[in-house]
Amino acid sequence: MSETLEQSLARAAPDLPPALRAAIAARSRRVRVGDGYRLFGPGDRSENFLIPLSGTVRVEHMGPGGRSVVLYRVAVGESCVMTTSCLLSGADYAAYGYAEGDVEALALPARAFRDLVEQDPAFRSLALGVFSQRIIELVDVIDELLLxxxxxxxxxxxxxxxxxxxxxxxxxxxxxxxxxxxxxxxxxxxxxxxxxxxxxxxxxxxxxxxxxxxxxxxxxx
Amino acid sequence: MSETLEQSLARAAPDLPPALRAAIAARSRRVRVGDGYRLFGPGDRSENFLIPLSGTVRVEHMGPGGRSVVLYRVAVGESCVMTTSCLLSGADYAAYGYAEGDVEALALPARAFRDLVEQDPAFRSLALGVFSQRIIELVDVIDELLLxxxxxxxxxxxxxxxxxxxxxxxxxxxxxxxxxxxxxxxxxxxxxxxxxxxxxxxxxxxxxxxxxxxxxxxxxx
DNA sequence: TGCGCGATGGTGACCAGGTCACAGACCGGC
DNA sequence: GCCGGTCTGTGACCTGGTCACCATCGCGCA
Missing domain, CATH: 1.10.10.10 (Winged helix-like DNA-binding domain superfamily/Winged helix DNA-binding domain)
Known part of the structure; x- marks a missing residue:
């Protein structure tokens, strides 16, 4: 696979404006892990904005007793905001991220995330959209647990x-x-x-x- | 009370840059409601970014059986993103907002919200910060319910x-x-x-x- | 003053679900 | 074929949620 990051991203997220894809690709690195690999967890300090190119990322919360719930899944071309959230709000992680299937992803460092939010309107709406989506999904989880x-x-x-x-x-x-x-x-x-x-x-x-x-x-x- | 919106906001959120306060105040209207008043709920289409100046807003989710949980509270100078989230992600409301104490708030219309995100770096980080904060709080609620x-x-x-x-x-x-x-x-x-x-x-x-x-x-x- | 009504609180019976403990079944490697 | 770990099945027991119903309180009003 000699495909460039930008080409991979174009396949995974064809809806993104080409300029934005180029900007993201320029500052990301490629991550490849196998099925079940733990991509992040409480205590990690690797604040990245993850964008799966293949496979999905399962984000789970684990309660004190060891019981866990799946909070949401990050599909190809979407992005995980858990780490970013924690970074922005100063709180500690409350979640683990696991690869489902062999996962290839772009990891955009926190610094680059901030820069892109500042500079790129399309990236801003992408980021806000993802945050919104996650909030809705979390409320759905709460609904399920109550019901x-x-x-x-x-x-x-x-x-x-x-x-x-x-x-x-x-x-x-x-x-x-x-x-x-x-x-x-x-x-x-x-x-x-x-x-x-x-x-x-x-x-x-x-x-x-x-x-x-x-x-x-x-x-x- | 002949105080201007901007003056009220300066008292409630002294940390915001003055220019941002002016921009927000210029496009908001003032809302005053009594204790217990329902500010928003499923089905409403009044998409506003609410910023309490006095009192707090309790955001509750209600499950099908009529049981409810408090998702979070919006304190003075903070902001509620539930309505904004639903707007951005296209989903329907899953929550009710109630006044706790007599609430005076600024309501920033969705349109103005989008414009400010585009134009004002300080507003952007405010908005992202609030989203992040809410995500963490929702995960905390899930944690409590599991525990x-x-x-x-x-x-x-x-x-x-x-x-x-x-x-x-x-x-x-x-x-x-x-x-x-x-x-x-x-x-x-x-x-x-x-x-x-x-x-x-x-x-x-x-x-x-x-x-x-x-x-x-x-x-x- | 006393009546009535809605909101609040108390309680028992019962069921769903979580916890604990342990046994049995299966699976791969050696 | 044996052995370890993993996965599944099950009973006993406790907590929590639901249902039904009543007691009590506060308050407006005849």
């Missing part, structure tokens, strides 16, 4: 995550982290779904036998 | 809210909304605190008899 009824949420999550595919490869523990609940709860509910014939269970995988029934069940919320 | 142990959280909340005062005037229902739990739960726990001699209860008020004990209890988290 609970884990069985309904799990059913909905399965259908959404399945996205037409017949099988989902994931552990119960990982699902628990997605939903902000405990592993045992996920196991119990999945077992119940299996009894009803909605899913088939194997180690590390879930077969969706009746996505429609799951969808209807989830819609009872 | 639960409502009795510990309630004890901590009482001490913090009391702030040295001997009495807090508030209903159990309102406390439940603060913590994102149910009224009955608050009543039960407060009753237990009363049995232990930590608080005294009267309709609409809570006397803190032993804040130290409450503090120690909360610290067990």
């Amino acid at each position: 609970h009824r884990v069985d309904l949420r799990l059913a909905g999550w399965l259908v959404e995550r399945g996205g037409g595919e017949a099988t989902i490869g994931i552990t119960h523990q990982a699902i628990a982290a997605e939903l902000g609940t405990a592993r045992e709860v996920v196991s119990r509910i999945l077992k119940e779904f299996e009894r009803r014939g909605w899913v088939g269970l194997n180690r590390g995988e879930i077969r969706l036998l009746d996505p429609d029934a799951l969808g209807r069940f989830a819609a009872n919320r | 639960h142990r409502v009795d510990l959280r309630l004890a901590g909340w009482l001490v913090e809210r009391g702030g040295g005062e001997a009495t807090i005037g508030i209903t159990h229902q309102a406390i439940a909304a603060e913590l994102g739990t149910a009224r009955e739960v608050v009543s039960r726990i407060l009753k237990e605190f009363e049995r232990r001699g930590w608080v005294g209860l009267n309709r609409g008020e809570i006397r803190l008899l032993d804040p130290d004990a409450l503090g120690r209890f909360a610290a067990n988290r």
